[in-house]
Amino acid sequence: MPNAVEVSGLRKSYGRVHAVRDVGFTVGYGEIVALLGPNGAGKTTTLEILEGFRTRDGGTAEVLGYDPGERSSARELRERTGLVLQDIAVEPYLTVRETIARAAGYYQAPRGVAEVIGLVGLTGLERRKVRSLSGGQKRRLDLALGLIGNPALLYLDEPTTGFDPAARRDAWHLVHELRAAGLTILLTTHDMEEAQALADRVVLLSGGVVVAAGEPAALGGRDADRARISFRLPAGCTPADLPVSSHPANGMVVVETDTPVQALHQLTGWAIRHDHALAGLTVERPSLEDVYLELTREGAPAEAPERTTR
Amino acid sequence: MTIAIAAHGRAGRPAGQRSSLRLLAHQVFYEQLSFWRNPQSAVFTFIFPVVFVVIMGALFGGSGKSSYFGGLSALQYYVPTIGALSVLGSCYGQLAVALAARRQAGILKRIRATPLPAWAYFAGLLAHCVLVSVVDIALIVTTGRLYGVPLPTHWLAIMLTLVLGAASFCALGVAVASVISNAEAAPAVAQLVLFPLLFISGTYLPIQSALLNRVAGWLPVRPFNEALTGPFARHTGADWRDLAVLAAWGAVGAVVAVRRFRWDPRPE
Numbered sequence: 001m002p003n004a005v006e007v008s009g010l011r012k013s014y015g016r017v018h019a020v021r022d023v024g025f026t027v028g029y030g031e032i033v034a035l036l037g038p039n040g041a042g043k044t045t046t047l048e049i050l051e052g053f054r055t056r057d058g059g060t061a062e063v064l065g066y067d068p069g070e071r072s073s074a075r076e077l078r079e080r081t082g083l084v085l086q087d088i089a090v091e092p093y094l095t096v097r098e099t100i101a102r103a104a105g106y107y108q109a110p111r112g113v114a115e116v117i118g119l120v121g122l123t124g125l126e127r128r129k130v131r132s133l134s135g136g137q138k139r140r141l142d143l144a145l146g147l148i149g150n151p152a153l154l155y156l157d158e159p160t161t162g163f164d165p166a167a168r169r170d171a172w173h174l175v176h177e178l179r180a181a182g183l184t185i186l187l188t189t190h191d192m193e194e195a196q197a198l199a200d201r202v203v204l205l206s207g208g209v210v211v212a213a214g215e216p217a218a219l220g221g222r223d224a225d226r227a228r229i230s231f232r233l234p235a236g237c238t239p240a241d242l243p244v245s246s247h248p249a250n251g252m253v254v255v256e257t258d259t260p261v262q263a264l265h266q267l268t269g270w271a272i273r274h275d276h277a278l279a280g281l282t283v284e285r286p287s288l289e290d291v292y293l294e295l296t297r298e299g300a301p302a303e304a305p306e307r308t309t310r
Numbered sequence: 311m312t313i314a315i316a317a318h319g320r321a322g323r324p325a326g327q328r329s330s331l332r333l334l335a336h337q338v339f340y341e342q343l344s345f346w347r348n349p350q351s352a353v354f355t356f357i358f359p360v361v362f363v364v365i366m367g368a369l370f371g372g373s374g375k376s377s378y379f380g381g382l383s384a385l386q387y388y389v390p391t392i393g394a395l396s397v398l399g400s401c402y403g404q405l406a407v408a409l410a411a412r413r414q415a416g417i418l419k420r421i422r423a424t425p426l427p428a429w430a431y432f433a434g435l436l437a438h439c440v441l442v443s444v445v446d447i448a449l450i451v452t453t454g455r456l457y458g459v460p461l462p463t464h465w466l467a468i469m470l471t472l473v474l475g476a477a478s479f480c481a482l483g484v485a486v487a488s489v490i491s492n493a494e495a496a497p498a499v500a501q502l503v504l505f506p507l508l509f510i511s512g513t514y515l516p517i518q519s520a521l522l523n524r525v526a527g528w529l530p531v532r533p534f535n536e537a538l539t540g541p542f543a544r545h546t547g548a549d550w551r552d553l554a555v556l557a558a559w560g561a562v563g564a565v566v567a568v569r570r571f572r573w574d575p576r577p578e
Contacts, residue, residue: 051423053574078425089416093347098340105336106424129347145420 002065004029004153004184005050009059012045019045021208023059027186029152032179034199035188038296042208043188044086047157050186051083064153079108082151086158088138090145092131096122099130100144107149120144120174136167143174154178156187160194172197192288206296219291227260229267229283234276243270252280330430337426337434342441351404359396359446360453363388367457379516382543389454390542391513394475394535396446398508401439401476403500405483410496413487414575422573432484440476447472464541467548471537474553478530478560485566507531527552530559 005027012020020042027033035043048054050061052068061068066077090099097113104110117123120140125133130141146154159175160168175198179185189195195202196216204212204219212219230252233239239246239253243266246255257263260283271278286294345351363385370384379387412418421431447468455461462468483500490499508514510522511531517523526532533552540546 053419053422075425075427078423081423083420083423085416085420087416089420091344091412091417093344094340098343102336102340103424105333106426108425149424 006062011058025203031200032185034195034202036195036202037205041205081153082146083155084146090130095127097126103145103148110148111150116144153184211295226256229255231281232279333430338437341438355400359392362392363453385457385459386543390538391535393447393450394538397443400442401479402483406486406500407496409487411493414493418573436480439480443476462542467541475534478556481560481563485563488570
């Protein structure tokens with residue numbers, strides 16, 4: 001089966017600012033893929049090219065078998081894609097039901113209005129005016145508008161920005177439900193926790209190029225990376241007293257090792273023999289955050305000015 | 311309203327062959343709904359022209375025909391010009407401001423992402439504006455009647471002028487919304503262009519300068535005033551010369567609108 005989205009060598013400049021320099025990735029049917037990166041990395045521009053809002057300067061892009069830059073097929077493509085933008089964009093004076101019913105009228109084969117209201121959790125609020133909804137409820141309405149056309153592919157541009165933690169959990173849960181219902185989802189986020197919670201695969205962008213791609217657990221090779229053992233140096237000891245080589249970091253001692261089991265054995269044996277406590281002892285793999293910071297720092301050379309995407 | 315309700319009713323079920331007319335009715339229904347629900351737009355669009363006619367009636371109510379008003383009574387003069395003003399407000403003014411605001415809020419972008427064709431969106435807006443204009447004119451004529459202004463006789467010419475005027479001023483409104491980039495500036499820019507034009511076109515006071523009348527005759531507002539005053543007060547039919555000038559301005563607006571209109575809040 002071909003992919004829902006295929007992008008390669010994508011380029012887009014605004015004047016002298018290279019927003020997207022070389023972006024390539026695929027999204028399989030039924031997959032959730034996150035475009036992750038700092039502001040100005042090119043996430044939104046990439047998404048907007050795929051949505052047909054912007055023309056590309058170079059490269060190829062295919063969405064559900066269509067070229068998103070091709071005007072003659074734009075309407076057919078819009079029948080099959082849904083999107084939720086960064087900003088809440090709904091008219092204030094209509095009710096929830098009216099807002100969704102209006103959008104439903106634009107599609108050949110929309111989902112049922114009541115069904116979508118239930119899906120996004122707005123049941124009971126059908127007759128409420130949009131302007132009296134809370135921010136979170138408006139966001140749900142926004143999502144309902146993205147789903148009403150019964151799309152095969154849904155774009156979510158920073159779907160939980162500004163959410164409180166509980167609302168964010170709910171939104172994540174909903175995204176998983178949508179995928180379970182067969183939807184393919186391409187989302188952008190600058191939140192690593194979100195990428196980790198939602199995405200089957202993450203495409204890490206920085207400075208308009210893809211700096212890493214893969215499953216969140218393996219991104220940047222972090223599953224195979226060295227473990228970090230850190231603890232507070234016992235009073236009266238110097239790093240030279242330790243049985244393994246180490247370096248100081250943030251008032252702690254850090255041991256980086258490919259063989260954490262042996263290193264821990266040596267360390268704890270040494271501590272017991274000398275009756276030392278290893279205060280604050282932790283063992284960890286590099287977090288997605290570490291990988292993110294590492295890769296986005298390297299990937300964004302100083303001479304490439306970033307266009308802030310809002 | 312039956313068409314609109316039918317369109318409303320079909321929204322939920324899977325549509326088969328969808329006709330353009332139904333799509334248009336669907337669009338107009340929801341434009342009307344948003345419009346009537348917004349107290350501000352409804353009040354400004356309908357109360358202001360009526361109040362204006364009432365004030366003029368209080369000032370000039372008893373006076374008869376005078377040469378100052380071109381051989382008409384004061385209210386005979388003001389009913390069509392205020393009628394024209396209300397059409398300007400509900401077409402040009404409304405669209406320039408509302409479209410700039412909708413673009414800034416991302417509502418236009420959102421609509422662009424649906425399969426709704428652009429023509430249907432704009433035709434829906436136009437039909438909505440024509441409907442609002444018709445209600446406005448009816449209110450103004452009724453108010454004028456209370457002050458003894460005779461009912462117009464050439465309804466066909468009035469309808470023709472009204473539709474052409476509404477279309478032209480809608481096009482100009484979309485054109486203005488296309489060239490201004492932020493919604494905060496939209497009302498100011500729209501009024502800045504309109505206000506002097508209204509004055510020199512005799513909307514508020516009859517203009518006695520032949521030169522000014524000739525200049526204003528080539529601008530969009532005076533031809534519309536004149537084209538409405540004829541069938542309203544002078545019992546003449548459609549004024550083709552004035553309608554042609556109006557249509558030409560509409561065409562200019564349409565060209566600018568088609569070339570410059572943006573759905574996206576941010577420039578490419």
